Amino acid sequence: MNFVSVLVREAKYFLSVRALTKWTGDISPDSQNLVPDDIEGVVDRHGANVAFRFEGTLTTYDEFDARANRIANWALEQGLKAGDCVALFMENRPDYVATWYGMSKIGVVTALINSNLEGDSLAHCINISDARFVITGTEQDNVIRSSQGLFTARPPVWTLGGTEGADLEAAMAGVSAARPSREHRAALFGRDLCLYVYTSGTTGLPKAARLTYARTQGMMRSFIAPCHITERDRIYLTLPLYHGTGGLCGIGQAVMTGASIILRRKFSASAFWDEATDQGATSIVYIGELCRYLLNQPPHPKEQAHKIRTGFGNGLRPEVWAEFLERFKIPHLCEFYGSTEGNVSFLNFDGKVGAVGRIPGWLEKQFANIAFVKFDIETEEPVRNAEGFCIRTDVDEAGEALGLIGEDVRNRFEGYNDEQATKKKILKDVFEKGDMWFRTGDLMRKDKDGYIYFVDRIGDTFRWKGENVSTNEVGEALSSLPGIATANVYGVPLPGYDGKAGMAAITTDGDVDFEGLYKALDEKLPPYAIPIFIRIQRDADTTGTFKYRKVELVQEGFNVDDVTDPIWMYHPERKEYVPFTHDRFDSLRSGAFKF
Structure with a gap:
């Protein structure tokens, strides 16, 4: 790479970092500007814009806000107050977002439950949240019927469209659509709890990650600048809304800007290009295997007829990446690395195939809160030197990624609703006595140009x-x-x-x-x-x-x-x-x- 090319690359990277900082720089644990304040501001500016395109129905921002207000006012009538929790167990639909948004207006915490769970796993997630109510949709009747006896506190079930539980739609019929007074959340700050989002449970029962208002704001704003999202975009979202990537980062691209979400109940490889093209999608949200599924499909007449110019996601493997962009003629994808609960995250701004992000030399001081340390595969613990401290990896050497735990929004680790699970993710005395670092559980490596590559999950290697x-x-x-x-x-x-x-x-x-x-x-x-x-x-x-x-x-x-x-x-x-x-x-x- 010649000198001019390097300058151009670094300039683009600098501008991207600046643009991202513009969106995320004012988030603070001490701020009283919360998620519902942000969304209400967007509604006031873009009320006539279409917020959701779902199964032939258009919902404007004004209508979305009114729905959330009814849900909030109904919750107040039920005696819910700031700090209480409800469990949301519902399929993808606009009401899913309206429900947790409405609850946030009055300071009620929402536990976003995986809609595929049943039996003991479902009961576990609801029980550890201490939910006062369970709110379901049209597809959960059988599971609720068979699992309800496992709920320790026996929270009442309310349903929007189902038959198992009390009829929430009927209960809201006479409820006001006016915004509830902000006084209901006036005592809350960015450090207070907004949502529970659960780990996927690939290695046991899911854990409830605690998302504060500040962290939720950060996730919802993160991909606006990298993908250059404006109120004119249409974001095609097929991922589950109970998950951080789709339900917070993807939804956030729209509800923080006034853009539109083309929402699908479930991902369908065969229907993807018809819907994306016919609905005018300009951006997508992906998981790596979603891209692989699309590549495995036979050629589709509309797979290059779309208007998609960008997208973001994670887990896109190098052997899929270039082929995906070339075959489907998508100019830009923003691959990222991060976890719902963790304090280590990277963004691939410039599209380097295989990389999840980059820390160039001139930004190393700003990323001093992230470290890659030598790791022993057999003991599944970081290697320590004679003084008992961890050892940083060399260039291109795989090691565990750690994040320094601090009070800044970027460094905080809120943990899980399980003290023992939280303790397992904290590593102490890493580089000096008394310091504490978050363990990502991932092996990563950084090359000489600062590009970062995911290697493997600890335990998988x-x-x-x-x-x-x-x-x-x-x-x-x-x-x-x-x-x-x-x-x-x-x-x-x-x-x-x-x-x-x-x-x-x-x-x-x-x-x-x-x-x-x-x-x-x-x-x-x-x-x-x-x-x-x-x-x-x-x-x-x-x-x-x-x-x-x-x-x-x-x-x-x-x-x-x-x-x-x-x-x-x-x-x-x-x-x-x-x-x-x-x-x-x-x-x-x-x-x-x-x-």
């Missing part, structure tokens, strides 16, 4: 033959091969061996050449990283936000008595994969067969 194996690297290699649609990689214990053997659960979209599979992988991966076992699933096991589930797969391993899916095993003498039979399972378990 495993050791085999004395080497560290990155599940992401193996997954990318597998997914790039003909016939393999998705690849979920994990390590499984193998009798008589240290470490864990690689296993991949794949789905297919064509014929897979298993005889030539090892050779193809050998050209992409070091020998120790090539999976020993390949499990073929009809559908990938994912959460509602398309994250791969691994806990159950690891528990089942390669036990042919438990797994009904076909399994293939690498045969070291043949240098190819062979069907994994009961005989081979018994031979492996007895130690007669060796790798």
